Amino acid sequence: MEVVNLGERLVKVTLTGRLDTQGVDRLETRFIAAVVPAANNAIVDLSGVNFVASMGIRMLIAVARSLKQRQARLALFGTTAQVKDVFEAVSLHKLIPVCATETDALASITIPQA
Amino acid sequence: MERYQIVFAPNLPAFYEASATLRGLLAEKGLAAKPRSDVELAFEEVAANILKHGSPVHDIDVQISFQADHVILTFEDDGLPFNPLLHRDPDVPESLDEAQIGGLGVMIVKQVASRVEYSRTPQQHNRLTLEISV
Numbered sequence: 001m002e003v004v005n006l007g008e009r010l011v012k013v014t015l016t017g018r019l020d021t022q023g024v025d026r027l028e029t030r031f032i033a034a035v036v037p038a039a040n041n042a043i044v045d046l047s048g049v050n051f052v053a054s055m056g057i058r059m060l061i062a063v064a065r066s067l068k069q070r071q072a073r074l075a076l077f078g079t080t081a082q083v084k085d086v087f088e089a090v091s092l093h094k095l096i097p098v099c100a101t102e103t104d105a106l107a108s109i110t111i112p113q114a
Numbered sequence: 115m116e117r118y119q120i121v122f123a124p125n126l127p128a129f130y131e132a133s134a135t136l137r138g139l140l141a142e143k144g145l146a147a148k149p150r151s152d153v154e155l156a157f158e159e160v161a162a163n164i165l166k167h168g169s170p171v172h173d174i175d176v177q178i179s180f181q182a183d184h185v186i187l188t189f190e191d192d193g194l195p196f197n198p199l200l201h202r203d204p205d206v207p208e209s210l211d212e213a214q215i216g217g218l219g220v221m222i223v224k225q226v227a228s229r230v231e232y233s234r235t236p237q238q239h240n241r242l243t244l245e246i247s248v
Binding site for chain 1: 126129130133147148151154155158159162208209210211218219221222225
């Protein structure tokens with residue numbers, strides 16, 4: 001996992017590997033620590049994630065919800081084929097913006113909410 | 115038709131090792147990317163569900179059968195009875211606030227499997243069979 005500061009309360013998190021039970025076990029604590037306590041708006045680069053299962057989706061939803069409670073937002077981008085299929089199967093885009101590019105992800109979290 | 119068996123103790127390290135064994139087997143079989151990840155996903159979701167909710171005491175037994183146009187996974191465990199066919203899919207939530215963080219695994223399994231069969235064996239085991247098209 002890599003975290004890059006993009007500005008005030010704005011970070012880019014790059015996740016890599018598999019977001020299955022073992023992968024989530026490995027990185028969930030660090031991922032939460034990187035964004036939730038500081039209420040950082042976060043864009044998450046998934047281009048290095050080649051496999052996602054429900055545990056990974058649960059982690060993303062839980063973090064997005066914690067951020068929302070702190071008036072911050074999360075957006076995803078760079079989905080690979082398997083990840084895209086699974087996100088679509090559970091309609092994740094209804095809960096978290098799933099964007100084609102980093103620019104789109106940034107736009108989706110920086111446009112003021114109504 | 116070729117059959118394989120993966121048996122693992124009901125704990126996370128054994129589950130992780132079993133997942134790696136399955137991935138190795140699927141790579142060896144040369145399945146295309148999509149069916150390969152569907153089989154991995156079915157294994158991950160069912161095994162994680164058994165460990166998290168089933169409280170099994172003994173090893174979990176997984177039979178993998180490779181056929182011409184599908185892979186059949188059969189799981190047997192001595193955990194609490196759980197028939198995924200009776201499990202209603204969670205409603206697709208409209209917002210993060212109302213999103214239930216559960217039931218996604220079963221929903222995913224039903225989408226990747228073209229056939230799902232469940233029985234409770236005379237030994238009081240769960241037996242779940244999933245057919246996945248390749």
